[in-house]
Amino acid sequence: MKELMLGNKAVARGLFEAGVCVASSYPGTPSTETTEEAAKFNEIYCEWAPNEKVAMETAFGASRAGRRSFCAMKHVGLNVAADPLFTISYTGVNAGMCILVADDPGMHSSQNEQDSRHYAIAAKIPMLEPSDSQEALDFTKRAYDLSEEFDTPVFVKMCTRVAHSQSIVETGDRTEHEMKPYVKDAAKYVMVPANAKKRHPIVEERTERLVQFAETTDLNRVEKGTDDSVGFITSSTSYQYIKEVYGDKASILKLGLINPLPVKLIKDFAASVRKVVVVEELDPIIETHCRALGINVSGKDVFPMTDEYSQSIIAENMELPKAPSCKPIEGLPGRPPAMCAGCPHRGLFYTLSKNKCRVMGDIGCYTLGATPPLSAIDTTECMGASISSLHGFNKARGEESEKNTVAVIGDSTFMHSGMTGLANIAYNQTNSTVIILDNSITGMTGHQQNPTTGLNLRGDPAGKIDLEALCRAMGINRVRVVDPYNLDATDKAVREELVASEPSVIISRRPCALLKYVKRQPAIRVNPDKCKSCRSCMKMGCPAISFKDGKAQIDATQCVGCKVCAQLCKFGAFETQEGDTVK
């Protein structure tokens, strides 16, 4: 059947067709939908793990047990999972195992632009790179055959434009695979030095066989052009951009297997054209390989190391004429993303901003607390860094810092890698104040469940971790819960915990306003006769409030009736639709 399908959904279809039985992932844009879509097939057990390391180890456990397995993560998630990665390369698999990693060139929704191909090289694991949805489906299936043939986990590497583009795919049927027997095999699976020493040469020999495979596999293909003046070596979406510009004119070596890279295939291709240009987003990995082979190629001398590419980037850098366009309209205000109307994080960030706190931030919707007008966040690096870096900050600066510096971290991020930072605070004792922004969901990636929500990936009842009990069990005596819609209570909690003489955790708890089960309250409005135009309510940066004709005004289609703005009004100008004053 032909279907217009999202790249990530095509991966899920590939998992289904390949007979995969177990998938464990942590959500991360642009990888999330692979696992969500896989969960729509009853044949595949799917779960959200607390983090990528756990997900990879779970998938590996399933593979070792004899079932084809899968885990997915975004590029930075692979950093978290790097520990098992490098060693399961040594052990190899039992049933096939595929690791999906999705890069985000252009950083549409990421904190850095790292190139995951380095991991494939460093961990000596084969990596397939599809360039559209059909290849996403086909390569995912191929990954399992390769995994079992070469006894290795196999990467499928996506990027935003493949993961989040739809193109037409032809689907097939599922092939079931018998569960493979599990045989205890210490020499293969117990990676103590004596055994690992024997496994490493096996990995090197495997790579040699994979290079031979790369020479002839149809995952790599040469498209002979009508003009031999220039030939491109490329992969992923860069291939699509080149085809868009050159059509069938230029010769292209399109690489689907990007680790390991072939040698003879590349040499022969280079010899068939007068000039070779390597086009790859981010780092010069294919280019470096070509140069090591002594092939004179052009690459990052012409194309940028940063951001994603496009057809016009290809054209411009190949010195082809630019497409004419309508003139840009100057002086337009930007529209940066913002916390939603009714977002429970807003009240907390308002409080931190008002108290001039230093705020160690983390990864999630609440990173938007860094944006004006609240501008409340000082730092953002990676999952969990808020808590551990707060401890370091406080160790360095002492009491002065402990009295006005906090960490903010979401419920899901806390479970992902915040707990270990809190363990360090409890153990090595700083009077740190950690605020867990518990909105009862993994928000930014589009509402995934996590170990604190009591529901599993499919929305069915599951185990539920009690955050208060957990923090107390970890040795934090001062644990309190506050509703961020109540500004006075939030202010009181923050002030008291900052001056407390021992570590504390504030759980700022209120479910995400976009959750389906959260009942939207009726919109409130501003009485223009009572509004004194002081703009106090505008300090919240709520997208539902604007200033029109000298008065604050509420957009009733956006307002969810959280009434946080009303708490800032000294003049009682906010009222219900019936005209009752809201305080």
Added chain:
Amino acid sequence: MIVGVGGQGSLLASKVLGRAAMDKGYDVKVSEVHGMSQRGGSVVTYVRFGDKVYSPIIDRGGADYIISFELLEAARYTEFLKPGGQIVTSTQQIDPMPVIAGTAKYPEELIEKMTTSGAKVDALDALDIANEAGSSKAANIVLMGRFANYIKEISSDEWLNAVEACVPAKFAQLNRKAFEMGAQAR
């Protein structure tokens, strides 16, 4: 290009367009943005169809049409149009955060500015029409109805089939009405 503010419903619009084009036998690619930028930010979806489509994205000077849910966003992406390209936009205005925060003003005379920059502009109050059709949520389908007037290769029956294939059955009638009202709006 389908542009607007995160949460306005551009996903359904691109689904309808992609579906109509695929059913017509065209090769189709649709590129979306997920994650961070969806949170009330400026969002853009690229839809490309033709005999063979390679790139899933549209660059400056690459768009034949812009369908916009919001006036400022139509202006922001005007430079992506080919000279003389067509904009179909709702006249709805949503203040972005710099305007809310008081550091910028919502620009005036945007339709004139788009015309001056070389675009043809077809503006309608899609929200108002959608409300008249029965739900403000159908503004996206109102705009698709309007846009359908420009794509002669796809008949109105084919468009309506695509709409019905993309919305829940219980909303089919409402969306059909919204589509037709968009197509016929003055």
